[in-house]
Amino acid sequence: MKPLPLIVQVLRDPPVLARLSAADWDLLLRQADKSMLLAALGALVESHDLMGAIPAQARTHLDWIATLARRHRSGVQWEVEQIRKALAPLGMPVVLLKGAAYTMAGLPPGRGRLFSDIDILVPRARLDETESALRMHGWISAKQDAYDERYYRQWMHELPPMVHIQRKSAIDVHHAILPLTAAQHPDSAKLMGAAVALGGDSLYQVLAPADMVLHSAVHLFHDEFKHGLRDLLDLDRLLRHFGADPAFWDGLAARAAELELGRSLFYALRYAERLLGTPVPAAVIEAAATAAPGSLLLALMDQLFLRALLPQHPSCADAFSASARFALYLRANWLRMPPVLLARHLFHKAFLSPKQ
């Protein structure tokens, strides 16, 4: 494999930023853009106080994206308040997931993270009420096709995505963190039971630290690697942040086993450490390794993941990058549902669904 891409070198060792030439930045900014990490790169430069040490052109680009990041942040806060108006009357806690959780809880992955949807988790029994309450406040299902409706309602772990009719903002309402058709069934009641209030908030909660890390891992390693490096960086940031408290590490592997997410945790720790140099105690690695695949499969997974986790940019690709991504796309679908159902689903998407 080729040496680590510039963006990965920078994320591993931010002081490198001060030594980059304008030509290096020309490449770095493009790798960051393709990985959805431009604003995060800006936040990194700022937090290491290096704005004065980088070429003026690069500073300008980071200034451009900072405008977007500021607007994004206030947009997310506004949307979260709008959703509050819709859901507060239901009298149940609502768990914010992923980007919205990081941003609203002020966690490190939230710095410079741009995302398009707000994800929430509610009990499955309250799904219908949640959907009608959001409808009353202007969110409508974006998918109209009967097949898509059925795909989501019968097999998936979320409602069909809803989009606000005026603001076009999107919300994904989950009742679980993995599809109903997947082989693993992380118990949503356990996740919600351990969730913690967001600051002093009466409505919103976020997942407990270990669960948040596990959800981030399952999201990355069960999905299609569209923004693999961004998602791995989320994990790195969460692990460094929560890992400062030794108690965090103690129960992590056991919690993963309890939620049937041991394999995802194993991959998360392995690749965060390998690519981003995330510090993980040896005992935790050892405990997580009980869920590791056999050595032959692991050798294959290394080949696939270490390619697909890099930015989808020509400068980071080798002869096998495209096949690795395609293999992981198939794997993501494979993990989502049993083979017969999968064959039926892929057939439908290929031949019957209306084209965009």
Next chain:
Amino acid sequence: MLSLASLSRRELGERLAGPGLDLGTGGFVTRLSSPIASVADGLHLLYGDYPVHPNGQFADFHVSLMPSPGLRRWYKPQVNFCYDGQPVFRPLPLDHAFPMFEWGLNWCVSAHANNHLIVHAAVLEKDGLAVILPAPPGSGKSTLCATLAHRGWRLLSDELALLRLSDGMVAPLPRPISLKNASIDIMRDYLTVPGQAAPVFSRPVSETSKGTVAHLKAPSAAVARAGELARPAWVIFPKWEAGSEAVLSPLPKARAFTGVASNAFNYSLTAAPGFELLGRIIDQCGCYEFRYSRMDEAVALFARLSSGLAPSAA
């Protein structure tokens, strides 16, 4: 720095088909590559005055115009505008490659340069003061802009008024002026004056989404002074009306504000800083509506405007 005119048409074609050309326009550097002859022809014709930066340094935008692959190479060939390798728009017929380059370069700026409030407007300067002409398509903005740019005003931009969020100054981006349909021949006639250099137009391309389009070369002096900022002094909404006298009528500030905001690409994105900046600019500017039909009258009226005389009907 080297200008594009120092490359022969053949050298230009080789650069574009090979390592790419680092072209400077206003404050931006675009690394452009394309194997398409009409792109090289258009650049050779209209971009001779622009700087060419050394290869392999920093470029703000990485752009390629590529023929669509596969069967499209033979059947109704198409062109894609790619940003760092990815197509950004639907492909267009291959013949539209040069106008697509111009539109795509506008997109590069308007979609990224968010340290400015970016308004869809023509901007020109005289004595350090800028006039901003925001307008929807069909209002004759480009025709008026092309006229003024050859009659005493310096072209800052035909399409994008870049208002710096830091200080409200206009950052020039002088590029070829896009003219449509009847305007092409009207301007060709109007700008052809005995004893003066003939205006330079790109080959008109017909049946685009905007009808027939041709680009008029920007005056060399405007390109040479692309680094000189200007302070906004007037906001004028032009409207061409058949047979109309040239009439400049004062516009209430609140209407001028909403008029500019609705023509801005990133008004919502720039949020409070954009709102405050636009407020200051509208406050410091004379705001008018301008109706006209005859170019000479428009030129005379704008000349009076810049000399500080109270504007009135011509």
